[in-house]
Amino acid sequence: MTLDTAAMVAGSIGFLLLVIGVGAIYWPAGLIIAGLFLLAWSFLVARAVARQPAAELAHKPGSD
Numbered sequence: 001m002t003l004d005t006a007a008m009v010a011g012s013i014g015f016l017l018l019v020i021g022v023g024a025i026y027w028p029a030g031l032i033i034a035g036l037f038l039l040a041w042s043f044l045v046a047r048a049v050a051r052q053p054a055a056e057l058a059h060k061p062g063s064d
Contacts (some may be wrong), residue, residue, distance in 0.1 A: 001009075015037055023030025 015034075019030050019034045019037070022033050026027075
């Protein structure tokens with residue numbers, strides 16, 4: 001498991017635990033937290049992809 005994959009798994013588990021914990025106290029607040037986190041995630045991923053050179057994003061033959 002690479003460091004990126006481990007960080008992704010840890011972040012996903014932390015996200016789920018936070019949403020479940022907040023949702024256990026007040027369900028609508030858990031949904032709001034989940035929505036805000038997913039918006040932030042979308043923004044960060046879009047920014048990271050936009051900063052990568054186009055050569056890294058192109059499909060390379062034999063990389064299937």
